[in-house]
Amino acid sequence: MRQPDRNIDPETLISQWKNGLRILHIANHRCASRYQARHQAIGISSVTLSVIVGTSIFATVSQAPIFWISIATGSISVANALLAALQTHLRYPERSEKHLQAAHQYGSLRRHLEEKSSAAKTPSKLVEVLAEIGPKWNEIDHSAPPIPQRVNNKVVREVKQA
Template sequence: MTASLHQTYEPPQDARALVLNWIRRARESQIRHYTMADRLTASGRKLGLAVIGITTATGTSAFLSLVATAISPQLRIVIGLTSIGAAVLASLQTFLRYSERAELHRRAGAQYGAVRRRLEAIHAADPYLHDMRDIEGVRDELDQIAQNAPHLPRGIVARG
């Protein structure tokens, strides 16, 4: 991706080249948003499993400390710290909103996919029948999606 940033930009010369350019960019955006959604889903799942594991261990340890009266002070400190860690992880899970953010990226990916398919239909049609109103409509739709889509970090590379 870095190499393409340093190349000189040449605007499309005709409607066909413009449509092909938009198809490529819509496909890249679609895949990048789906990639980001997958990453967020995986991160949310990992954090959720950590919260479950730590809260389960903390709950079990707390229950055992109530049952067993001869629990050492060090073990009580470990149980307390584990409980604090579980609370921090649960708070992070809420604050980071992985599933909500993943859904926003999935929606943006689906919108880019719909526009890409429309562009492909325009491209497949007779090139002499390109109606600029259709192309302008797609341009407006791409602009709208770009304005509403969540931010993608530069490091997200399109797979596929």
């Protein structure tokens, strides 16, 4: 459960939380884009293989089937079925949507934290802001999909450099 650390200066903690929310916001957007691109790549590959199989079958209808063309067409057809199964099993559109929702929630929470913390004039008010934001952040964390470590590490490096 995310709660303000009483041993850290509230301004420092707010700065750390802003960075954390920024990282989560960006990383979830990256994951959403990544999964959408993968879905499209598999879909385009599947359609392309279907066209190749269909064209090969029609090209050989008027002739006696050539052995290697029959083998190639069968192999491509199996690869196409595998891609279709992967596309269904990996659920990239669903995963993309979940990351997009999480990105919007983290972004909204970060903006809310920025607004509230800029209006807070005393350390006690900053602690109140942290106490308000913490449970909301925990709620989002609970429903957000996991971010691959490689994506997270890359975003952390980018945010630190900025």
